[in-house]
Every structure is written in C-alpha cells, then in structure tokens.
Amino acid sequence: MNNYDVIVIGSGPGGYVSAIRSSQLGLRTAIIEKHQELGGTCLNVGCIPSKSLLYSSKYFLFAKKEHYLHGIFYEKLSLDFEKMMERKNNIVKKTNEGVKYLIKKNKIDLYQGIASFKTNHSLSIIDKKYLKEITKIKFQYCIIATGSKPTCLPSLNFDIQKRIISSTEALYLKEIPKRLIVIGGGIIGLELGSIYHRLGSRVTILETMDKIISNMDHSLSKEIKKILEKSSIQIENSLLINNIEILEDTKEISVHVKKNNGKKMKYIGDYCLLSIGRYPNTKYLGLDNIGIKKDKNGFILVNDFLQSSINNIYAIGDVIGGKMLAHKAEEEGLYVSEYISGQKPNKINYNLVPSVIYTYPEVSSVGKTEKEIKEEGIEYNIGIFPMKSLGISQASGCTSGFIKIISHKKTDEILGVHMIGEHVTDMIMEATVAMEFHASSEDIYRICHPHPTFSESIKEAALLSFENNSIHM
Template sequence: MKKIYDLIVIGSGPGGYVSAIRASQLGLRTAIIEKYQELGGTCLNVGCIPSKSLLDSSKYFSLAKNNYSSHGIFFEKLFFDFKKMMDRKNEVVKNINNGLKYLMNKNKIDLYQGIGSFKNKNTLFLIDRKSLKEKKEIQFQYCIISTGSKPLCLSHLNFNIKNRIISSTEAFHLKEIPKKLIIIGGGIIGLELGSIFNRLGSKVIIIETMDKIISNMDDSLSQEMKKILEKSSIQIETSLSVSNIFRESHEKISVLVKDHNGKEIKFVGDYCLLSIGRKPYTKNLGLENINIKKNKKGFILVNDKLQTSIKNIYAIGDVIGGKMLAHKAEEEGLYVVEHIVGQKPNELNYDLIPSVIYTYPEVASIGRSENEIKEEKIKYNIGIFPMKILGRARISGCTEGFLKMISNKKTDEILGVHIIGDHASDMIMEASVAMEFKSSSEDIYRICHPHPTLSESFKEAALLNLENRSLHM
C-alpha cells in the first residue's frame, strides 16, 4: 500500500527542513525530497555557514596581525594555514549536516534522495538526479516548494575555477589565496567574501554598477561601510557597467568596465567573482505539468498565504523572491505549516526581517531606511550614536560605526534601526523585538541597559530621538 503524506517538502534548506520539523511536531505525516546527498541547501553547504566559518577564521588572523599588540600580545612568527581553515569550514558543515539527519530521524520525517517533479496536484515523481529517470511516485495532500536559488551568471559565461570566473560556491573550494581578486557586485556576498580574502592577503577590488555599495540598505550604512573597507585597503569602484570579462592569460582574467562618461577601464586579476544576484531554482520541478505560475524573472507566484496557483501547493524562500535570507525562508515555512493545520499565525511582516552583513565590524538593519521614510512623507526624528563613545567598544578595540534609530515624529514609534558595529548581528534583535511590539523610542530609553555593553547605544540613540541629546556625547 502506497504511503500518502500529509505534507511533502521539496528542498532541505533552512526553509524546507524547518517546515518539515514543525509539520511533524503538529502531527502531520511528513517527508522531504532533497536533490543532493547532504541536507541543508545552499545556506549550510555553500552559503551562510561556510562563509561565516571563514569570516571567523580570517577575522582572528587579522586581529592577531593588526590588533593584539595593543593588548600586549605578540607573535614571533604569525602565519595562517589556508588548508586548515578550509578543513575547519568543512568540519563545521559536516557536523551541522549530521545534526540535520538526527533531527529528521528524531521527528520521524521520511527522506527521499532525488528530484521531486509534479505529475499532478497530489502526486510527485521521484527522479534520479544523475540519470533523470523516474524512481517512484509519492502522493501527498499538501506540498511546500523550497528549492532555493542559484548564483546569477552573465549570459555568455559559466562559473568555472579553471576559467577563473567563480561564484560564491566555487570560492569555497579554492586551493589558493588569489593575489588579486576582482569582485563584481557590492552587496552582502561581495562584501563578505571580499573581507575574507582581503584579510588573508588578496588585493581585492569590488566593482558595483550602482552609485553605492549595499544599495538596499540605509545610505548612512553604505557610506560608513565604504570608509571602513577602504581603510582596510579594499578598493571600491562604483557607477561602473561591465562590458566584458575574458581570460588575459592562463593565470589572469580581465574585466572591462565603462564609467558614466563611457570611458573604458580594465581591471586584471587572478580570479573574477560574480556576486550579481541569484535566480530561483525550479529546474525539473515539472511546474508546467500542473500550471504553477511564475513571473518574468522565474520566481513562483504566491498569494498572501504563500499558496501558488494550485491551492494545496505552497512555495517559500528564495524561489518566490523578496529578501533572499535563510531566516525569511524559515519564517515563511513556519507560517505555511501552521496555516495548513488550522492555526492562525501572525501575518508575515517583511519590514521586520533583519538583514545582516558579517564583515568586521558587522552591519545590521531592520525596518525602513531614511530615504523610504522620506518617500512616504512621514515626519521623523533621528538619533545617531557613535560606537566609539561606548566604554565596551573601547575595551574591545572595535570603535568604528554607529547605531541609527528613526522614529515617527508624531507617535514616537520606531520605524527603523541601522547599525554598524561589533556584534551588530546580535544587537539588532533588541530592535526586532521592540518594533514587533510597536515600541516607541521612549520605551527603549526607559529600559535599564547593562553597563558596559554595546547595547547602551540603543538607549543613547533613543534619547537623541526624544530630546536631541544623549547622556555620554
């Protein structure tokens, strides 16, 4: 007798595996279909986890080289072992992979290796990834598509280490530190990977077509981050359009760009890393077999309940567009599962999904930028508190950056918080909780913050919002 699942999840990235775990907890007979041998999707295997592992390793080396002497710590011969760093990264990924397998077993979730392709709205073909031959059919009541995204490449190029044109995926498999690395794209991926290789000795050039880096965040973050990166010797070039990328020689690659006047400039490096965005991954899903609709860019169209054009089939995460973040996919997965079982989860508030860049110092943002608030013609107050004034920042030696809080001038409700500073990724959660409960800047000011901590910047920025003055500035 064939198994009929209450829920099938296609894809085991953060959105997929979290959906499956929650579904099993709520009593649904659940299975996951995963194309690759390992669970975890892009985030775990070639994204968030490996990048943060290398960011940590390279940060420690950079601090030892440039900062530890001020603490009275000296090294006779400081060096790094790139292979050891990569081995550690692989071990971190392996351990988390094993943890996911344990969670699947613990929650009695069936795992199928292969490609899930729709036969009809209640049946999937399980297809072998290599031969593309059908292995079996799986029936379900509900399905969640969580197949993620892949790096975008220019139409006439392919990612290949030997050809010296790479994406973030190939960057995590390099055997050497490039002497000169050209990165096209000044977003999160470009800045994080640029930071890793810069710390390890690469000359890094970041080329951005827009007039600023991290253009999807508040302008103040972009301006401050540019100063910090350039201070660390990363070269940033903005407002340039790429006209050609070609092999200069066996070991060199050239990037031709044009400025706003049409003048052509050539950059030559060992590798060119493209971080120009990502595209939804829907290959071999058989969406056309059941008429699941996509937009012009290939993202699956969903309604406010995350249902596709076939109501018992949902889609979440990168494959539907929006912020391509692991935690956004997780929240969407939880929302869908709880909706399926008849609970009434809160509507997803995409304004309150934090964005983080794990450079040093880190960048974190939530809510609306100052430009967005201006466009909405909302009168606002603003408080910007420099990290260098905090005792904790001086103790740690990371004094760069600031916390910027924006609130509604009339109601004092917090509209946006934007941070550059040490541990910004952790600090942003105070803003996230506050804004979820529609707190005012006065609420933040009235809360006792421990001293000495970086979180005191919240209290100071809140007082600046309220009275245009702070306690320590």
C-alpha cells in the first residue's frame, strides 16, 4: 500500500494548486481525480470554457453593432457556432494538458478513480464505472477539494434533450436558442445569458431576489441591470417560481411565476437555464465513515486553519461553502499546503477575495459593500467617477460604468471598491493590493497612473473619496 505525506482529492484549481505547492515544499504528494480530465469544474465546465465563449461572443457583438463607428465595413457577417464551440473545446483541451504537465513536472502521483475514506489515515480508490476498489493508499494529511455541482429544482433533471439545463449543458449546446430563460441573476446566470444574447438569443433573466447580483454593492446591481436591459435582455426581479414544465407538443419550456403584487406570469423558451446555486460534491467520499462533520447544507465544516473535524484532514474551495470562486479555492489550497509543511502563512482575509463578472461591461468588487458598512455603523466617504469622463473611454468607445471607492470618514482607509466598465476584472487588483496594505484613498490618489488608461478612473475616484474633488469631472 502506497503511503503519502499529502493526498489531495480533486484536481480543480484548489486541488491541483495545493498538490503542486505541497510537492514544492518537499512533501510526497498524490492527487485523486474521478474524471478522465483534470482541472475540475473551472477548467472543463466553468471559468475557462465560459470565458472562451464570452470573448468569442463579444467579438461577434462588436462586429455586428459597433464596427461601423470605427469606419470598418464589410458586405456580410456570418456566425459559425460549431466553429466557435470547437475553439472553446480546443482551449479546454490545451488547458487540461497544461495541468497534466504541471502534475508530472512536480512529481505528483495521479490516481484516477473515486476516493472513499476508510480511516482518518487511509482511503480506497474505487473504479468510477464498476464501483470496485482499485487500490488503497495511506496518508499523513488529506486535502479535500472535490468542488460543487449545480443545484436543480425538485422533480427536475438537467438534460439538453429536454431543454432544462445547468451551466454545464449550456456550454455544450449544439444550437443557439431562439429564446433562453435564465432562472437566477447571479454571476453564472448573467455571464451565460450574455453569451447567448450576443449570439442572437432572446434572453429573459428571472431572479427571486429584489435585485440581480444581490451579494454585490447595490450600485453595481442597479447599473448592470440598466445596461443589460438597454441591450434588450429582459430582467424580472422579486419573483416566486411556481412551476417549470415541458410542453410535449412543441418541446418548449414554460416557466410559471408569481410576482410580489400577486400577478401570475408565464414565460416560454426553447431552453431554461437553472442558475440557482451549487451544492457540495461529497457523495462518495465516505465522510460519515470517519466522522467528518458537515453543516445543514452538506458543506464540510472547517476551522480557521481549514481543518475539518478530523485534524489531519483539511477541506478547501466550494466544498466548504463561502464564495464559490476558483481563486478563493487556490488561496485556500496554498494556505493549507504551507500550513501543514510547517510554515506560518497569513490567514486568508476573505473580505479581500475579489469578485468578477465577465458581462459587457465587466463588473468587479472587493471589500465591503455600502450596505454592510452602514449596518456596521461606520461613517464613510464615497468617491464615484464615471468612465465616460476618461480620454481612453472616448477613444475606445467603451464609456459605460464607473469606479466607486468607499473610505473610512475619519481614517480615510479604503473599505470597499466597486467597479463596472472595460477591463475592471483586471483593474480590481490595484484596489485589492491597496486594501491588503490598509491604504487610504489619498494613497491611491498620490500614485502616478499612466495616461491614457482606464486605471486613471481609480485615481479620480480616490480623490473624490478623499476630498470630494475631481480633475476630469
């Protein structure tokens, strides 16, 4: 029986990054993956394929609606959806190969199969197809990084043929829906809805909460809703989903809802994308065999060091809940690997895990929302600078959005930064670094920003937050 210092279960961003770091720190490491391809949800049915399609659809949208403003003309525009999907699949394949290379380069043993705990220092690896034990391995430490799966409604199943789909099926459609209903106005719903809207689908987003992207600052929710609706995406908030049915004669999807005022409505689509959350992927792990505790929703309970109720078994990423983001899982994986190797890494500041959305324009956020700051009773200043006031915005034609910086009224320390506009998924890192070092809005204002760039908007918003002045507004 093979014996390892560290076993990592799951090869998503948290898992493979943790395995690599463990090996780099001199620990004999193995990784167990039940699927044929490495990379987990992110690389196969999440971040990478969705962003591939988002970029492709963005270029198509530009060619269809913006090209003439730049003096670019052509006789006929056509879309090869199959070719677009092929490009996406090739990118996924190359990324998979990259992870395999990294695993091999770092001398990490790879086991294909389902991991199931026998004791707190041993587990079985089971063949996924035949559900028979392949081998047993022992370990000193184990890191559970098995991720999550899309949540479905009771009595329904995800199925491309029946046209009720999750984000997974949405990335592998064979056709562009004429009418796509998206239930859920979070990050996944907005991104996938945007892809198919750009390609020609009539998209309706139905959200049970009173606003879309409800976990982000209200100003971002309000602005992106206005922009998406202007582009002809229909968005309905504060709904109760009564029923979803498949119309057998037409194979269409009928979604019955009830509004706050009691009015009942019905929406018809060719496909219905359910984007209503995700649940932890722990089904075959045998957690009960060794007494690993979970919360009422099935997420593994961990302490501040990411230890489960069994102190040599850790858990990271989606399987412990919180923000279900690849970069959050990576940070947790790095932290655990360094912690068990004897280092003393700083604990993760979850307040400084940025969130990003690849709509057009993009949305990003880090730190506290204005609502959270109010609820804590903190006096604060706000600086909001519109992107349209920048020279680069006019030059590029990307004038939508703003930068919002919230700072402490007495100390001027930055408490939260919220952005919507071109390239803000990259620009949010300036705010994250600043907040990591407890910078003030004055500190940001005093830094020289290159011209002409979108990052100048951060400097301007900082001056507004610092002394309620602006140079270019």
